[in-house]
Amino acid sequence: MMETIISIKNLAVNFPDKQVFNDINLEINRGDFLCVVGDNGAGKTTFLRTLLKQLKPNQGKIVNHAQTMGYVPQFRNIDSEYPLSLRNFVALGLTTSMRPWLSRLEKHKLTNILAETELTSLANIRLGTASGGEKQKAYLAQALVNQPELLILDESTANLDNVMKYELLDLVAHYRQVHELTVIFVTHDLPLAKQYGTHYLLIQNGRGVTGAMANLDTTQLMASGENQIACGEEHLNV
Numbered sequence: 001m002m003e004t005i006i007s008i009k010n011l012a013v014n015f016p017d018k019q020v021f022n023d024i025n026l027e028i029n030r031g032d033f034l035c036v037v038g039d040n041g042a043g044k045t046t047f048l049r050t051l052l053k054q055l056k057p058n059q060g061k062i063v064n065h066a067q068t069m070g071y072v073p074q075f076r077n078i079d080s081e082y083p084l085s086l087r088n089f090v091a092l093g094l095t096t097s098m099r100p101w102l103s104r105l106e107k108h109k110l111t112n113i114l115a116e117t118e119l120t121s122l123a124n125i126r127l128g129t130a131s132g133g134e135k136q137k138a139y140l141a142q143a144l145v146n147q148p149e150l151l152i153l154d155e156s157t158a159n160l161d162n163v164m165k166y167e168l169l170d171l172v173a174h175y176r177q178v179h180e181l182t183v184i185f186v187t188h189d190l191p192l193a194k195q196y197g198t199h200y201l202l203i204q205n206g207r208g209v210t211g212a213m214a215n216l217d218t219t220q221l222m223a224s225g226e227n228q229i230a231c232g233e234e235h236l237n238v
C-alpha cells in the first residue's frame with residue numbers, strides 16, 4: 001500500500017514584494033522520485049526552503065513524516081589542498097556525536113555506502129585530488145551514509161558533464177530501488193527529470209502543477225535557452 005511521506009496542502013509563500021506561489025497541493029509517497037522544475041525565479045528554492053522549515057508559509061501546511069534526510073547541493077569544486085580522505089569526508093555524514101572514532105555500526109554503514117556509490121577503490125585518496133564527478137559522488141555518499149528516508153538533490157547534477165550526470169543519477173536510482181528511498185530533485189534538466197523521475201511538480205506563474213512524470217510533455221516545455229523551461233500551462237498534458 002502507498003505510504004504518504006510528505007503531504008502538502010494549499011501552500012502559499014510570499015515575500016513582502018513578491019508573491020512566489022500559492023495553492024500547491026501534493027502528496028509524496030515513500031519511494032517516489034519527485035522532480036521540481038520551473039523557470040529561473042519560479043520558486044523552486046523557495047519551495048525547498050519551505051519544506052526544510054527555513055521559511056514559514058503564508059498559507060497552507062506541510063506534514064513531513066521523514067525522520068531523516070540527506071542533502072546534496074549543486075557541485076562546487078573542493079580545493080586541491082583539501083586535507084580529508086574521501087572516506088573521512090563521507091564519514092562526516094554519519095554522526096553528530098563528539099566521539100573521534102566510529103562505532104562498529106558506523107564503520108559498517110560507511111563500508112556499505114562506499115560500495116553502493118562505487119567509491120571503495122577511491123576511499124583512501126585525498127578528496128582534493130579527486131575528479132569533479134568523484135567529488136560529487138562523495139557528496140552523495142555523505143548524504144546517504146546515515147540511511148536517510150528522504151534525499152534532496154538540489155540541482156546536484158548542474159556543472160557535471162553529461163556522462164557524470166547519468167552516473168550520479170544511476171547510483172541514486174539504484175539506491176532508491178533497494179532502500180525505498182524518497183527523492184526530491186530540483187532541476188532544470190528536463191531529459192534527466194524525464195528519465196529518472198516518477199512524478200513532477202512544475203512551478204509556473206505562481207502555481208504548482210503536479211502529475212506522474214509520464215504525463216509531463218517536455219517537448220512543449222523546452223525553451224531556446226539550455227537551462228530554461230518555458231511554456232504555457234495549456235501545453236501540459238496532465
Ligand SMILES: Nc1ncnc2c1ncn2[C@@H]1O[C@H](COP(=O)(O)OP(=O)(O)OP(=O)(O)O)[C@@H](O)[C@H]1O
Nearest residue numbers: 015016018020038039040041042043044045046047
Ligand atoms: N528572501 C527573499 N526575499 C525576497 N524575494 C525573494 C527571496 N528569496 C527569493 N525571492 C524571490 O522569489 C522568487 C523565487 O525565487 P527562487 O530562488 O525560489 O526561484 P528558483 O526557481 O529557485 O530560481 P533559480 O532556478 O534561478 O534558482 C524570485 O523572484 C526571487 O527573486
